[in-house]
Amino acid sequence: MGFYSEKILPYLLDWSLSDPKIAAYRRSLLAEVQGEVLEIGFGTGLNLAYYPEQVEKIITVDPNPGVHALAQKRIQSSPITVEHRLLGSEHLPMADHSFDSVVSTFTLCSIPGVEQALQEIAKMLYMSGGEFKVPIVFRGPNGSAFQVSSQHSQALEAMYANFPGLKVVMPSTAADAKGLLKSSIRDDNPVIFMEQERMYGIKGEVPEDEDFTIPLGVADIKREGKDCTIVARSMTVPLALQAAEKIQDEFDVSVEVIDPRTIKPLDIDTIVNSVRKTNRLVIAEESHYFASVGAEISHTIMEHAFDYLDAPVKRISTVEAPMPYAKNLEAAALPSVEKIIEAVKEVCYI
Structure with a gap:
């Protein structure tokens, strides 16, 4: 410093x-x-x-x-x-x-x-x-x-x-x-x-390197896995990592977690390669469901990895409503570890 x-x-x-x-x-x-x-x-x-x-x-x-x-x-x-x-x-x-x-x-x-x-x-x-x-x-x-x-x-x-x-x-x-x-x-x-x-x-x-940089447009595989891919960003990355650990412990399902880090340009190749390996995809994002970045990723996977999918793509988003002020309602509106776990169970037919 x-x-x-x-x-x-x-x-x-x-x-x-x-x-x-x-x-x-x-x-x-x-x-x-x-x-x-x-x-x-x-x-x-x-x-x-x-x-x-x-x-x-x-x-x-x-x-x-x-x-x-x-x-x-x-x-x-x-x-x-x-x-x-x-x-x-x-x-x-x-x-x-x-x-x-x-x-x-x-x-x-x-x-x-x-x-x-x-x-x-x-x-x-x-x-x-x-x-x-x-x-x-x-x-x-x-x-x-x-x-x-x-x-x-x-x-x-x-x-x-x-x-x-x-x-x-x-x-x-x-x-x-x-x-x-x-x-x-x-x-x-x-x-x-x-x-x-x-x-x-x-x-x-x-x-500590003062010149440490990360190129824009390069995703990061936060956790490697072979049974299901979770694409998460920002707030949902730690949620996805927690969900992946719990799923591994309870169901012996290996989950890969990818963080795009850059939304535009988007490193779609890393996501496509992961889906071709795991054959399943869950997208966890804080934005609303309609016309989201998750929708773009889902469509792109359909174009480039449709034949590799063993289940429909599952998306977890914030509910389609203005954010409530009440603490319990706010928690219900946002993505959570539990919601991500249920999505992975659904695409893995658990």
């Missing part, structure tokens, strides 16, 4: 760094993402957008005037309204990466706030005849949190993925967040970096 990250992050995120001599740190997904954004930002011409209170914490935590100068130059306060926050004139990047941008927003569920990203930024390279690149990253929570009700509990990755020109990334571990965020910042295209608020406290091993 760089000097500025060591000084700033413990105060900002309330987590302490481990001994720098060890090969890996245990960090939460949020700490890893914020750490990479700040560290890269102070080391390069990266422009960062945060809330006023976040900026105040960052620039006052260390008495070093050099930190103050860098923070005040690189980190800019922005309004709480998402439509002003996502794309003010001060956030525009340079096409040669001499001045990139990372816009950290309160939520990616705010539809009024993303018009400029969908209508202008996503189309800029095409409409300029390839002349104007827009290397910008929009990062923030996607999907449900804990009892924040309907307007802040929407998983909108399918909507973003439906706009050519945007790349859509959804990490499920701290290590993935670190590697994918670096790749997103270095990419020439606008990237929607979608985090899951319920996962911000989940810790995991993270490579």
Whole structure:
């Protein structure tokens, strides 16, 4: 970790760094993402957008005037309204990466706030005849949190993925967040970096390598198996892994768990190859059932691996209704370990 990250992050995120001599740190997904954004930002011409209170914490935590100068130059306060926050004139990047941008927003569920990203930024390279690149990253929570009700509990990755020109990334571990965020910042295209608020406290091993990256568009096999494939992303990845362990113990069924990590571009080859091996597919996602990423994967499997399927594809999604506020109803609406287990049992005819 760089000097500025060591000084700033413990105060900002309330987590302490481990001994720098060890090969890996245990960090939460949020700490890893914020750490990479700040560290890269102070080391390069990266422009960062945060809330006023976040900026105040960052620039006052260390008495070093050099930190103050860098923070005040690189980190800019922005309004709480998402439509002003996502794309003010001060956030525009340079096409040669001499001045990139990372816009950290309160939520990616705010539809009024993303018009400029969908209508202008996503189309800029095409409409300029390839002349104007827009290397910008929009990062923030996607999907449900804990009892924040309907307007802040929407998983909108399918909507973003439906706009050519945007790349859509959804990490499920701290290590993935670190590697994918670096790749997103270095990419020439606008990237929607979608985090899951319920996962911000989940810790995991993270490579110490400062230049650790994960290519966009490459899925990860989180657990190998031979009897059934589960494709999960973001919040449903740990649920799928728990379900796979329970199924193995109770029914001696070997389940493979695949995390696409990048929704667009989608690594469909890894999924197809897995289905050709296991002959069964369950898709677990937090978004709604209709017109989801899971629907796209299901159709693609029908095109490329239909003859290998021994059972219909089964999909687990959030119920087709606005998210309830009540805790028990919210739990009933979302995917769960139990729902994934029942889906695997159904396709395996248990």
